[in-house]
Amino acid sequence: MSARVEALFRNPAGILGEEGQGGDIAISSRIRLARNPAHRMFPLRADAEARRELCDEVAATVPEFPTLGGAEALVFDPEALDKLDREVLLERYLASREFIAHPQGTLLAVRPDERCSLMVNEEDGLRIQSLRPGFQLDEAWREASQLDDELGRAFEYAFDEKLGYLTACPTNVGTGMRASVMLHLPGLVLTGQIASAVAAVNKLNIAVRGLFGEGSDNLGNMYQVSNQSTLGESEKQIIDRLGAVISQFIEREENTRKLLMERDQHGMLDVIGRSYGVLRHSHRLGSEEALKCLSGVRLGVDMHLFKSLDIARVNRMFLAIAPAHLQKRAGRELDPADRDVCRAAFCREQLN
Amino acid sequence: MLCDNCKRNEATILIKEIRNGKAESINLCAECARLKEQQGELGSFGFNLAEVLFDLGKLTKAFKPGAKAPPEVEVPHEVAEAVCPHCGWSAEKLRQHEGQLGCPECYRTFAPLVEGAVARIQRGLVHLGKRPAGGGPDGAVAMRLELERLQRELGELIKREEYEAAAVNRDRIAALKRELEAAEAEEHRS
Numbered sequence: 001m002s003a004r005v006e007a008l009f010r011n012p013a014g015i016l017g018e019e020g021q022g023g024d025i026a027i028s029s030r031i032r033l034a035r036n037p038a039h040r041m042f043p044l045r046a047d048a049e050a051r052r053e054l055c056d057e058v059a060a061t062v063p064e065f066p067t068l069g070g071a072e073a074l075v076f077d078p079e080a081l082d083k084l085d086r087e088v089l090l091e092r093y094l095a096s097r098e099f100i101a102h103p104q105g106t107l108l109a110v111r112p113d114e115r116c117s118l119m120v121n122e123e124d125g126l127r128i129q130s131l132r133p134g135f136q137l138d139e140a141w142r143e144a145s146q147l148d149d150e151l152g153r154a155f156e157y158a159f160d161e162k163l164g165y166l167t168a169c170p171t172n173v174g175t176g177m178r179a180s181v182m183l184h185l186p187g188l189v190l191t192g193q194i195a196s197a198v199a200a201v202n203k204l205n206i207a208v209r210g211l212f213g214e215g216s217d218n219l220g221n222m223y224q225v226s227n228q229s230t231l232g233e234s235e236k237q238i239i240d241r242l243g244a245v246i247s248q249f250i251e252r253e254e255n256t257r258k259l260l261m262e263r264d265q266h267g268m269l270d271v272i273g274r275s276y277g278v279l280r281h282s283h284r285l286g287s288e289e290a291l292k293c294l295s296g297v298r299l300g301v302d303m304h305l306f307k308s309l310d311i312a313r314v315n316r317m318f319l320a321i322a323p324a325h326l327q328k329r330a331g332r333e334l335d336p337a338d339r340d341v342c343r344a345a346f347c348r349e350q351l352n
Numbered sequence: 353m354l355c356d357n358c359k360r361n362e363a364t365i366l367i368k369e370i371r372n373g374k375a376e377s378i379n380l381c382a383e384c385a386r387l388k389e390q391q392g393e394l395g396s397f398g399f400n401l402a403e404v405l406f407d408l409g410k411l412t413k414a415f416k417p418g419a420k421a422p423p424e425v426e427v428p429h430e431v432a433e434a435v436c437p438h439c440g441w442s443a444e445k446l447r448q449h450e451g452q453l454g455c456p457e458c459y460r461t462f463a464p465l466v467e468g469a470v471a472r473i474q475r476g477l478v479h480l481g482k483r484p485a486g487g488g489p490d491g492a493v494a495m496r497l498e499l500e501r502l503q504r505e506l507g508e509l510i511k512r513e514e515y516e517a518a519a520v521n522r523d524r525i526a527a528l529k530r531e532l533e534a535a536e537a538e539e540h541r542s
Contacts, residue, residue, distance in 0.1 A: 036456060041439050045454035123452070145482065152485045158456035162497075163470070164479025166456040170469045173459075175481035205475055232476015232498065237527065 004074045005085040008092065009328050011114065024302040024311060025250045026135035027182040027222070030093070031144040034124040034167045034176035035151065036158040042168040043105075043121040051105030051121050058120050061154045062109050067147040068118060069111035076110070078103035084333065087324030093131060096122060116147055123168050124176070126151060135246060137179055137239050144177075145235070164231060174231030179239055181246050182211060186221040186299045187256035188249075190271070194223075197252070201245050205229040220291035220318070225249065257303065272300035280351045284337075285344035290321050297351075309351070317350055355381035357388070406446060406465045436461040477501065480528075495532045499525065 036042060043051060055077075063071045078086055078100060086103065089095040094110055099122045107120040119127040128151070130144035158166040164174040172178070188194045198208040205228045210218030225246055227238045260268050275296025278289065298314045300306055319325060321343050327334050330342055355363045361381035380388065435442050441454030443465065451469070453459065459466055470477060478498045502525050509518040 041455040044449060044452050045439050149485045157484045159484050162478055164481060166459055168452045170466055171473055174479045229475040231474035231479060234480045235482060
């Protein structure tokens with residue numbers, strides 16, 4: 001077990017520990033910037049030696065990047081980590097699935113508060129990430145851009161006057177920026193409005209996808225809303241356009257919840273109460289049911305129905321019931337049946 | 353019909369793929385489709401992203417020998433057969449790797465393909481965002497280029513009576529003008 005992953009695992013804050021602006025519906029905001037060093041091949045084409053070289057250069061210069069925490073930055077060699085540790089990084093949104101699936105010749109540097117990180121040799125040579133609680137795209141952009149400037153002093157970027165930052169895939173060319181906000185939308189799901197809302201924003205080159213599960217089969221009512229186009233607008237224009245859509249989602253979700261409480265109070269309270277009951281009293285809890293019930297309890301907390309529970313605790317529970325985190329907590333590998341027992345025990349303890 | 357993969361659940365997803373020039377279809381249940389998609393076996397659910405992105409379907413036709421009709425050569429031959437001088441990447445590699453390029457130089461080598469892809473997926477053709485630190489004025493040149501393009505496009509949209517799209521265009525022109533003025537004022541100050 002890696003001591004550094006252990007340190008992350010023990011870090012209760014992450015980005016979920018505190019409430020940000022737009023707190024209850026917007027869970028977190030993220031900016032990702034794709035960059036590549038000039039005159040080098042993209043990671044897919046680069047050979048093992050070239051990949052290693054870039055990792056070594058980044059590792060040597062990390063202390064010069066204050067936005068990454070300077071000398072305090074946690075630097076991981078994903079290849080040297082076991083599978084479970086890599087999964088922990090994935091579940092904490094510090095690494096992508098693609099990145100942990102091919103750990104050869106990669107590097108990950110994380111600021112100890114986990115709000116800023118850098119992946120080396122993912123799809124692009126350098127991928128900067130900035131994460132913030134709540135709806136804080138502007139702040140996340142400011143920080144990502146700051147780290148970008150620091151990195152840009154150490155590495156000459158592949159940049160074209162017309163096309164902007166050159167990325168491995170033309171879907172990211174230009175700003176190289178993907179901005180996204182994670183939203184909890186149980187009201188829109190309960191009332192069947194989510195499909196039409198998603199279809200409407202798709203027309204604006206904005207993507208909405210369920211965070212857990214696939215397609216309409218979304219679990220936990222968590223949705224990630226992000227820009228699809230990266231060229232032809234400035235970063236600020238992209239963020240403003242995305243922000244306007246997200247504000248609408250939040251407003252509509254708030255109104256729907258109010259309406260539901262007026263028109264079907266017992267139905268609403270039943271969903272919330274049953275969710276709490278399952279989490280508080282079950283002894284075997286699959287991840288599907290757990291996510292569904294956590295969403296119900298989160299809704300109840302937002303509506304001030306629970307005196308002893310706060311939103312930060314519920315947010316942290318979403319993370320803690322994920323498979324790798326459960327196994328870390330148990331200190332050993334667990335098969336799915338054992339995981340269900342541990343998940344139930346953890347939820348009972350948290351709600352006790 | 354049962355899922356071709358697990359032979360247990362009802363198949364709900366039909367995937368058709370062209371493999372080695374032959375059309376193959378496979379019936380999957382939602383769970384198997386999800387697993388295969390996660391393991392990257394399906395591309396984007398049976399679509400080859402590169403073919404969609406770069407319109408490479410037409411390129412295949414040009415390659416197919418012994419076709420009855422004369423091949424549709426939509427992609428210029430020199431692009432279809434181009435090899436990047438810096439990294440050795442080819443249009444075929446693009447297809448195999450879901451539209452990923454080999455190196456920054458590939459943007460020049462495959463310029464016609466890249467331009468087509470950019471026009472399909474992006475909202476504009478010119479970078480208007482930040483530039484590498486110390487890289488000169490903040491995109492004012494690019495903004496003027498884009499402004500010019502949008503104004504030209506606006507005229508065409510109005511001619512075609514596509515007023516909804518024209519309104520979107522008009523708003524972007526206004527926003528761009530404001531941004532350009534701000535950038536120029538900033539330049540004067542510094």
